Amino acid sequence: MPIDIKASFSFTLPQASDVLLQFEAAAIPEQRILASDCRTSKADDFARVPAQDTIGERLWLRAHGRFEVNYSATVEVDRLVPTIDTLAALEPHELPGEAIEYLLASRYCEVERLQSFVGSRFGATAGGARIAAIRDWIAENFSYVAGSSDANTTATDSFVERRGVCRDYAHVLIAMARASAIPARYVSAYAPGVTPPDFHALAEVFLADPTIPHGGAWYLVDATGMADPAETVKIGVGRDAADVSFMTVFGEAEFGDKEVSVSRSA
Template structure:
């Protein structure tokens, strides 16, 4: 599947400010970057640094004044997608080292608080079947409500309110999976069909390969909006704090943002 991406950001900084951006599609085996162009305004400093788990890159910039960022890309997605419910879970001692951190609590995903709920609600399932049951439960019980959460909203807050946006759905999905002992991470993506059009967030869970040869990360979208066959990864992290498209080490005012993703 070929996906076309176009992004425009306008923001203003009143004084020289270090700024970290992560919005470019990651160059990884499951997605081929056919064309890409990033256009920046005047910057005092620009460097590319590897992002979390070496999936994608971050732009480390020093900026001041009014800034415009434009990004266009065409990406071919070729991702293996086994039937989720057929995949087994791996025991913690069977996991590769890089997956173990995704069993642990993080800023927005406090899995320890959900262990009894997960045991009661999903204890009859295992592995991918358990993940699918969690995904379906979230989609059924939560309302997608733009503007209903903030940058401080945790998975527990969303669970209580039963509403949120893709960021919140992903946090709850990650949290429930970790509470079940399945590594899960937050994944920032582009996906056609997202309403309203925006940067999108899904979960990724680590399960056994279909052939039993090891482990594999599988995309899980509890909002039901993204098709994994045409989802383009930007980056991954423990939760949204690790994969924000814009992090400023000072004050900034985002005045305009538009995202278009089509096939």
């Protein structure tokens, strides 16, 4: 079923500054853009560049004063969604080169600090069963609390506090997956059913592809339980939230309004 997306936000730049935006649904094989409309205020300079792993695009702009973005799209998702706990893991030496960076620690995902806990708590599991166990543990032990974290909150901080928002749930799952020698990356997305409606964050793990001997593939996992991978529209991916923020300003900015709505097409 197609997914209808609407997103709008504004910000004010007191002086001419560079801004990197990433909010559009990615045009990739597993999701087809049926319609799309992106309208922005006039910028002093505007360019599109490929995003991380060539999933989606980023918008480079230079502007000053008030800037508005209004975006809408209809996207058809066609993604295979196997039962995650049936999938095997690939040994690290079997991984393709592009998956290796997602085994390593990153700004918000301090892998080494969680290795001891992961080994003792999930040591009896492996592969997709390990990922499912981690997902379920987070869902059972964390509280979703708006405003309980900020731009400095790491996976370790969230693990200690046992609370956060979708960004924090994703960081903890990613860090624990990497501590299990399973590549994991951060996904920014749109999905119906997310409360409150917003840019959503979830994880994606690299496990064996049962249709290809010795092959692997990326699979979406949402520890919040709000997003169905079969209806999730990817915006972009990265090592953690720092790589795929919808807005990064190289200068001062005052953020204004933001509104996101995602629904199944009637």
